Amino acid sequence: MTLTPRAVVVHRHTELEELVARHGTRQQAAFFLRSRDRSLDDVEVRHAAQTQALALVAGAIPLDWRRGQVERADLDRFVFGPEDVIVAVGQDGLVANVAKYLDGQVVIGINPEPDRNPGVLVPHPPAAIASLIATAIGSHLGDHVEERTMVRAKLDDGQTLLALNEIYIGHSSHQSARYRIETADGRIERQSSSGVLVGTGTGATGWCRSAWLERHSTLELPQTREALLCWFVREAWPSPATGTDLTEGVLTAGQELVLTAESGLVLFGDGIESDAIALTWGQRATIAVAQQHLRLLV
Numbered sequence: 001m002t003l004t005p006r007a008v009v010v011h012r013h014t015e016l017e018e019l020v021a022r023h024g025t026r027q028q029a030a031f032f033l034r035s036r037d038r039s040l041d042d043v044e045v046r047h048a049a050q051t052q053a054l055a056l057v058a059g060a061i062p063l064d065w066r067r068g069q070v071e072r073a074d075l076d077r078f079v080f081g082p083e084d085v086i087v088a089v090g091q092d093g094l095v096a097n098v099a100k101y102l103d104g105q106v107v108i109g110i111n112p113e114p115d116r117n118p119g120v121l122v123p124h125p126p127a128a129i130a131s132l133i134a135t136a137i138g139s140h141l142g143d144h145v146e147e148r149t150m151v152r153a154k155l156d157d158g159q160t161l162l163a164l165n166e167i168y169i170g171h172s173s174h175q176s177a178r179y180r181i182e183t184a185d186g187r188i189e190r191q192s193s194s195g196v197l198v199g200t201g202t203g204a205t206g207w208c209r210s211a212w213l214e215r216h217s218t219l220e221l222p223q224t225r226e227a228l229l230c231w232f233v234r235e236a237w238p239s240p241a242t243g244t245d246l247t248e249g250v251l252t253a254g255q256e257l258v259l260t261a262e263s264g265l266v267l268f269g270d271g272i273e274s275d276a277i278a279l280t281w282g283q284r285a286t287i288a289v290a291q292q293h294l295r296l297l298v
Helices: 015-023 026-034 040-060 072-077 092-099 126-136 207-214
Strands: 006-011 066-071 084-089 106-110 145-155 160-163 166-170 177-182 188-193 196-199 228-233 248-252 257-261 265-269 277-279 284-297
Touching (some): 006 040, 006 092, 015 026, 026 040, 040 084, 066 072, 072 092, 084 092, 084 126, 092 160, 092 284, 126 284, 145 166, 145 196, 160 166, 160 265, 166 177, 166 207, 166 284, 196 257, 207 228, 228 284, 248 284
Parallel strands (some): 006 084, 084 106, 106 284
Antiparallel strands (some): 145 284, 166 196, 166 265, 177 257, 196 228, 257 284, 265 277
């Protein structure tokens, strides 16, 4: 028997909710903000926009559909089904947060604050949700889906990590990361650095772009739909034992960047340090274009 679709609404706590949770009451939250020359008014306006967007989404879900809701902090404990339609209500980063937990499900990005959020991954206004849901289950869905490349890291013990923007490999603190790097063309170098970024075309508009700009790189960054990755070594340190020659490059589909740890390292994706994988001395991590894609309704 085929299950009816399930709409899974993904969101995160608003700043107002976090402030009240931290300080106990709205009055205490308002006092805290005033002491820092801020007002609760702006926070309340943003909270209202998010609440209204969530209400519009809830009201547009067909009555015969099943429903689910998950807060960003609980994504790693939520089980997504193949018949789910994902509705991410919030900032662009929310789509990146949920992408690695999906396997082909369509994501609808709803932007409750278009005057504050760029809307790269949440391009749709809340009022459009009913027509977007209809498109998500329509016969011409493929005409409205943009597939975005993801990056995958695989450790030699079988652990894997997926990310939509970028994967960071480095020390868990501000100490130097020590490792051996092997590029796709077989070049090898021992390095000590602030870590390595490997990003997609989507990530090339964020952290990777910052690294690219800082070093005045002439590397051509990948576009959002290209099956390409870019990688940058951050602040490689020259010494008698470590080099600085292999600090940036591009990976095409099928190519790999390999890092062998020579100190304790961690890997995390899309800036979520709490969901990190440890890489111990001597372990290898292989980074490449992922087989999975984000399927974004556009």
